[in-house]
Amino acid sequence: MSNASTQIKPAKRDGVRSLSALAVFVAILCALPMIAVFLAAISGGTQTVQHLAQTVLGDYARTTLALVLLVAFGTFSIGVGAAWLVTMTRFPGVRFFEVALVLPLAFPAYVLAYAYTHVLDHPGVVQSSLRAMMDWGPRDYWFPEIRSLGGAACMLVLVLYPYVYLLARAAFVQQSGSTFLAARALGSSPWVAFFKVSLPLARPAIAGGVLLTVMETIADFGTVAYFGVQTFATGIYTSWFSLFDRVGAAQLALCLLGFALLLAMLERLQRGNARYHDPARQSREAPIATLKGWQAAAAITLCGLPVLLGAVLPVIVLFSMGLGSEQNLLSARYLGFIQNSAKLATVAALVTVGAAISIGFLQRMRGGRMAQSAAYIARLGYAVPGGVIAVGLLVPFAAFDNALDAWMRDTFDISTGLLITGSIWLLVIAYMVRFLAAALGAYEGGQAMVHVNMDAASRSLGQGPIGTLRRVHLPILTPSLLTALLIVFVDVMKELPATLIMRPFNFDTLAVQAYQLASDERLEGAAVPSLVIVAMGLLPVILICRQVGRRP
Template sequence: MAQQSSLPNTPRVIRGKAPRDGQRGLAAVAVLVAAVCALPMLAVALAALSGGTDTVAHLMRTVLPGYAGTTLLLVALVSLGTFAVGVGAAWLVTMTRFPAVRLFEVALVLPLAFPAYVLAYAYTHVLDHPGIVQSTLRAVMGWGPRDYWFPEIRSVGGAAVMLVLVLYPYVYLLARAAFLQQSATTFLAARALGSSAWAAFFKVSLPLARPAIAGGVLLAVMETIADFGTVAYFGVQTFATGIYTSWFSLADRAGAAQLALCLLSFALLLAMLERAQRGRAKYHDPSRRQQTMEPAALRGPAAAAAVLLCSVPVVLGALLPIVILLNMGLGSEQNLLSPRYMGFIRNSLTLAAVAAVLTVLAAISVGFFQRLRPGRLSNGAAYVARLGYAVPGGVIAVGLLVPFAGFDNALDAWMRATFDISTGLLVTGSIWLLVVAYLVRFLAAALGAYEGGQAMVAANMDAAARSLGQTPTGTLRRVHLPILAPSLLTALLIVFVDVMKELPATLIMRPFNYDTLAVQAYRLASDERLDGAAVPSLVIVAMGLLPVILICRQVGRQR
């Protein structure tokens, strides 16, 4: 009897103590990750508040109104552009049939592989005053330099066009998914009541897809305010360029922190709006009849117009820039196989690989803890971890450099006074601090990919593993990770490529004489050596095609 009564107690001990021990460790890691993500934002706020009112007043009198006005104008132009191109393309490939529509479904995603600053280099080479377009016009028409007007590529409008061409896929992907999920019943009801196809689209289909479209536009806007390479090269004065100028050119740390706080406040407001839109992105068909929309077949001029409209963003956003960059690269003196360039490639690959692995591990810790122990602590940690995607790289750089520079200076002063030894800068300017900046910036992307795969793991699998005596770590290692392997690979690729393209944080925080492909492209372009800038730009684009190919495969399966 004693043996029989003790048998039921044994598994209860295993299920009780071991999981709690595992949960405590997991909770510590998740909270630490959230604290690291919150550190730059808190440091920026404290540094800005400690800067004094004199700096704020000076900024208000001089550059702040210009930065704010230019940033808002750029945001408005990109919002309108991405909405028009993304929604229009999504509606055409989803709701109509015309030649090569299957090809366009996938091809419209390709510009996502390009950083906006790479497009800026390519189109400046072609459209600027010495470029082939204006040179040909002058030669054919016999004009002098002041005899004609040509749109200025290096302007707010030019920057907006570059950003629209690379950011509209955010809107396109979300709008297309929303249109595919809509039932035909409401649209057909509107047509039966006398509405034309266009009227039914504006009155029914577009309002139903509004949350998804708004989420895509907000994502594009957040990328716009975070952009540095494009606006800096075009000479457009935004908050992003102002932070860099204040930090390096003017050595005004307080001014940089206060500009960063303004940009951070705007970014967090957009993040809250995007979160609210995503939370309301639900649609329920009261008729409970999910009738698939039958695409309308286009013929003649209508089909030709559809092909033309879908071709323009693909050609301008992907195909033409590749041709321009290849032509520029072949005519340059840059040797991709030289020891110097191999160093750039090695540095870029090292940073991207280390940051991708650490970011995905952090996403696993936060995501699995939220699944294991849902509550205020885990939900709060996940929410803070996601905020990084809304924080521009320049803001994160300032937010990390301010506290760690203070730590390094204090430690060096203490070591000098106590042991007469100078420690120098141990953390500031190190590779690891730069990797932390990448982790904060791109953790949300890895967490989103992980949570998407985690949704496929049924709750009864966790219960079965726990009943067999598995700890939380054992359940994660033996059950979750094998199932989540495709999602984790996607997260690794996304973070890897995002790090390869990241410019402002790398430019501000990189160690001395430790340059990457993005920094080399920016340096050559700043020196007006656009032919040379094409070589590292092409490598960055080639790397960017990896996750885009994965997205394209997913798009091809959705129909």
Template sequence: MAVTVALICLLPMLAVAIAAFSGGTGTVAHLLSTVLPRYAGNTLLLVLLVSTGTFLVGVGAAWLVTMTRFPGVRFFEIALVLPLAFPAYVLAYAYTYILDHPGIVQSSLRSLMGWGPRDYWFPEVRSIGGAAMMLILVLYPYVYLLARASFLQQSGTTFLAARALGSSAWSAFFRVSLPLARPAIAGGVLLAVMETIADFGTVAYFGVQTFATGIYSSWFTFVDRAGAAQLALCLLSFALLLAMLERIQRGRAKYYDPSRRSQDKTQIDLSGWQAVLAVFLCGAPVLLGCVLPIVVLFSMGLGSEQDLLSARYLGFIRNSLTLAGLAAVITVVAAVAVGFFQRMQPGRLSSASAYAARLGYAVPGGVIAVGLMVPFAAFDNALDAWMRATFDYSTGLLVTGSIWLLIGAYLVRFLAAALGAYEGGQSLVHANMDAASRSLGQGPFGTLRRVHLPILTPSLLTALLIVFVDVMKELPATLIMRPFNYDTLAVQAYRLASDERLDGAAVPSVVIVAMGLLPVILICRQVGRGRL
């Protein structure tokens, strides 16, 4: 089963490559002369802005809560994780509502100053800079969590030695603490970059043309399957390069104290303007990435005509829960199969299966959608043609456009998250337990059912919750692959926002955020206990 799961994860990547190379050079030449430079330039600029922003916010906040003491530091240590619950496209809807030309900020400025529409300049939120800001606000917790964990694991001895040699606190940070945390920080930034290139909802709503929006436009607007596959291959190559870099950085993210002596760090007490500045620097990401969007979304939702209890919205909720529930269960079962196979039969085959299963987290949802739609659409069409010719009976589309193919896309996309949670719990199962189970006559399946699963129940529940919420927020794969007239909360929010009905888009967005808060609360509990 583990090998089958690995092959399923590799299928969309192989299909994208085959479809791209079979599209001919004419499509490639057309893309190169028209949209490809713009897509590449915007994507790279967005990656640069987001990586810089998440580095500055995440590392700065992690350093402040770890190495200094100021009013509210324990609150900010936990609260800085909260923006992780928000999809970037939800923040885009909220900030467009308040910062766009008819929004409350510009309307208040015009009323207060007596300005006309052309009498002043205001930053355009619907721009690549605005998209980068939305992504920074929701992705910096990746860097914050990894940087904070690295700073906590560092011994205070090296830091105190730098201080004893005449370095100031900030100089010791830049010369000692920051270089030691570099692998962990780089891993966090790379995770944020992978989420950036996979984002569709934010850039599509802001009108920023990237590879993600180009794939969707080629598939639906221009009905150019070859062009969509070739754009998907470009994005896939970049994503796999980032995945390789992240894996290298994760392998190096270890720190050993050569003196074998550890000393707690002496935290710096901040007072006066320094304490005020620290509160502002830690409070701004929480305010802008969590508190303000929630207030705005609730006010928008209360003023809308959307009824969350109507039959239509109950259908959206039912569809979302059905997809998320089925995908979560199937993905966790697949993760157990892959992880248990690697444990019970270590070797090249099991290691290769686990590696292939982890690749999906680096592949954007739009790429997975194209990679699955192309081969299964060809299969459905070939089967239908054969049935027509042989039995004069049309089978239609058996696989394409079904929820099962969409769930397969979710499996590929989020299997790595479930596998990570499973392997984290598997470390609690000592090898002696496996030996004792075998000595009592249990086979592999009996060992899994009677020994592993009872111990791993908390980890498996965490994996279920993570995948469930990720599926609730997933937009590009759902947009491309969902069955006809089978809309989810994310699709409804995107559709209403595309029609400039932001009040209405706030209602499904609030539900999505509420769901996203569940795993973030779990993370916050671990942070509060000092385990992250």
């Protein structure tokens, strides 16, 4: 018996040490872009900062803030309104809409931008038809400009409101009907009861969803770049590639990083402080109102417009554009784009989920300040835009490559070139940093279902941490892990700024191909890779829709 115990303890200790080392390594990789951006920004002196402040910094800040406010208001209005209607009322088609309202989540905002520009721009079918029917000249009428700040906000609202909708719907479903009925009994109308009772109870979930859409907005590059809207994201790319000003790009990235981290802190504070306790939550279901007549028609319209504008119409437009293009999806060139995209997404998903497992399992097995700190740093990546991560990784690794090359030249007269910078693996690290929070959330959600007694039973049978993970946790967590893999896979397929900045030479993906064709005003050609990206994005959305469709 003593021999058995002496064999188990080193295994447990080695397993924890291995997990700790891996978790610390992942946390360092996640923190590296933020540290590198900060050091690169302060090392450039104040001359570049003063020049940016006198020229573009104010415009970038105002435009980014205006875009954030518009998207926050739009996603809040659509997401909360639709969630309340499908949860608390009944009208024809409600079961269809509660699922269909999630579909726009599969679309990148820049794909919608291509579709609506093709339809609403000056040579598009809408304005062309108006001029033909009314016999108008180009200056005889006014039409909203799609390539504008408002147009970019509309595209982002249409694809991001499902985040607010999903969280708000879950909050409304879990609320008790007792508080709502009490407000009605005190003379409040349904609308007053909603604003004074139901909405405050759901505030933490709604605020979390809105802040998530805001972080996605400041990280967006494809939409604002195509519409010519000058934000921090476009400024970073322009400084890096067009002006070749690395210090300027780092200082702009630091400004955007500070704003993103401020939002992450706000989200954490509101989630940690806002708690509502309802001991009667399960005692009575919330009252369901049946809508008829004009009220039912209004509900169908309000729920149908986001689905029509955010999913149905873009697919029809992109499909018609793709039929008229000269792009051959089965050509060797396009198969190469698909292969590159699938390869990157698959490797990044595996690496990211593996990192999430190491951090999540270490939190469970060991806990403590180190494990909690590693998990917190890992979650910060989702608040950091892809362009910031790209700059933050390229700066230190380019310096390392250049130093190594210089040393090899001086010592052995051999040039090593750029070993890490411009490689696929550095791009995979950027994806891991960006999407680790999503994978960690899915893993921790499934891990909560594994009872602690299972860990104790595994230890009593002589299993160390690695054995417990392999033989107990992973088989139970298979559905959660598959969900995490799928979410990261699709997020990588849609990611544009980091891919544009960090991809190896002659290594284009579907997202890059769509962006380049659209930049050349070849929108029909851009529709083909855009449709493939959307098709890939529908896979996890269908899984989410299946969960949404299950009423508690």
